[in-house]
Amino acid sequence: MSTEKIPSPASASSSSSSTTSSNYEVSKGFNGLDKVILRDARGSSAECRFGFAKSIFVAIVGWGVLISIAFTGSPASASSSSSSTTSSNYEVSKGFNGLDKVILRHARGSSAEVYLYGGQVTSWKNDQAEELLFLSSKAIFKPPKAIRGGIPLCFPQFSNLGPLDSHGFARNRFWTIDDNPPPFPTNTSSKAFVDLILKPSEDDIKIWPHSFEFRLRVALGPGGELMLTSRIRNTNNDGKPFSFTFAYHTYFSVSDISEVRVEGLETLDYLDNLQKRKRFTEQGDALTFESEVDRIYLSTPTKIAILDHEKKRTFVLRKDGLPDSVVWNPWDKKAKSMPDFGDDEYKHMLCVEAAAIEKPITLKPGEEWKGRLELSTVPSSYRSGQLDPRKVIHGS
Numbered sequence: 001m002s003t004e005k006i007p008s009p010a011s012a013s014s015s016s017s018s019t020t021s022s023n024y025e026v027s028k029g030f031n032g033l034d035k036v037i038l039r040d041a042r043g044s045s046a047e048c049r050f051g052f053a054k055s056i057f058v059a060i061v062g063w064g065v066l067i068s069i070a071f072t073g074s075p076a077s078a079s080s081s082s083s084s085t086t087s088s089n090y091e092v093s094k095g096f097n098g099l100d101k102v103i104l105r106h107a108r109g110s111s112a113e114v115y116l117y118g119g120q121v122t123s124w125k126n127d128q129a130e131e132l133l134f135l136s137s138k139a140i141f142k143p144p145k146a147i148r149g150g151i152p153l154c155f156p157q158f159s160n161l162g163p164l165d166s167h168g169f170a171r172n173r174f175w176t177i178d179d180n181p182p183p184f185p186t187n188t189s190s191k192a193f194v195d196l197i198l199k200p201s202e203d204d205i206k207i208w209p210h211s212f213e214f215r216l217r218v219a220l221g222p223g224g225e226l227m228l229t230s231r232i233r234n235t236n237n238d239g240k241p242f243s244f245t246f247a248y249h250t251y252f253s254v255s256d257i258s259e260v261r262v263e264g265l266e267t268l269d270y271l272d273n274l275q276k277r278k279r280f281t282e283q284g285d286a287l288t289f290e291s292e293v294d295r296i297y298l299s300t301p302t303k304i305a306i307l308d309h310e311k312k313r314t315f316v317l318r319k320d321g322l323p324d325s326v327v328w329n330p331w332d333k334k335a336k337s338m339p340d341f342g343d344d345e346y347k348h349m350l351c352v353e354a355a356a357i358e359k360p361i362t363l364k365p366g367e368e369w370k371g372r373l374e375l376s377t378v379p380s381s382y383r384s385g386q387l388d389p390r391k392v393i394h395g396s
């Protein structure tokens, strides 16, 4: 049994804005209440909120055992020192390398995390606290590298289909929280949401000479579903339109890629990125995986299912405004060439990306485009072909 080193209440008091030390983190909780988060090296964690008159000494010892001891004295400076912001909807905290992240929690138990760097969802958990997205253990949380996993946003260019770096620059820019976004067309009944915004810097305009506002809403629904809505507006004042390609580059967490099938893309045309984007037509049944795959499926249905046989779980992807779907798994050889991806991690991920690629979106000044992604899970009892795909694809 081992004991973690515990900071004294005094050091907590002197801690700065949303302070992270190796042992604890001071952050804003719901309704603006300060809290300390303790994380044990073995993965257990605890949160404590300061009372009015007393501070308390809380530690995780041994195998996740929580102890707490009352102290007299005021933790006022800790309470007032945090600069992290909060609202009733979300909590802002420090993530890896001190990068800010937004935590969403739905009253029914699901949760999500969004890094302001990249405006990138890095975690989506169901009400059982099971992680549903893949995030590489080698992901580099350091600008300008994009975070490997979660849901990177590819904008204003998908892949190398243009003059910019692969997948454009939205995924490696710092986004800000937009607490006063223009009215949202569809009313979000859930309170667990956050609005982010990205506007180009002067340097961005040098490489992509357009002014835009990219608003992203990330929300959790009552059934644990994760909803992302992107609104991109042309704010050019030179009268010029602009065109872009786009993708929600979703990394799904799967138990074993060789047991996974994707339904909804059968019989469709696709461009094969591994064969100079030559056009093919998908044959046969659902997609299964036994080697590297990198394809852009065209004019895809609004609903696609990803069946994880081993987990007995089906992801349902619904999309709007995003006609194309990219399917990507690097497999073993490419995995080894990627510094921010584990050699064997290809077995536990699959990217199915709702996208607009074949026909770029063009916006005149003042025009806005909207692209929506909704991810949910349903239990599946699929065993080698027993599942009727129509129930997954066409069910409600």
Ligand SMILES: O=P(O)(O)OC[C@H]1O[C@@H](O)[C@H](O)[C@@H](O)[C@@H]1O
Pocket: 146, 159, 166, 167, 249, 273, 294, 295, 326, 328, 353
């Ligand atoms: O390594 P990156 O830039 O994040 O891209 C990962 C993959 O993203 C996919 O969307 C592309 O189709 C692949 O060609 C690419 O390799």
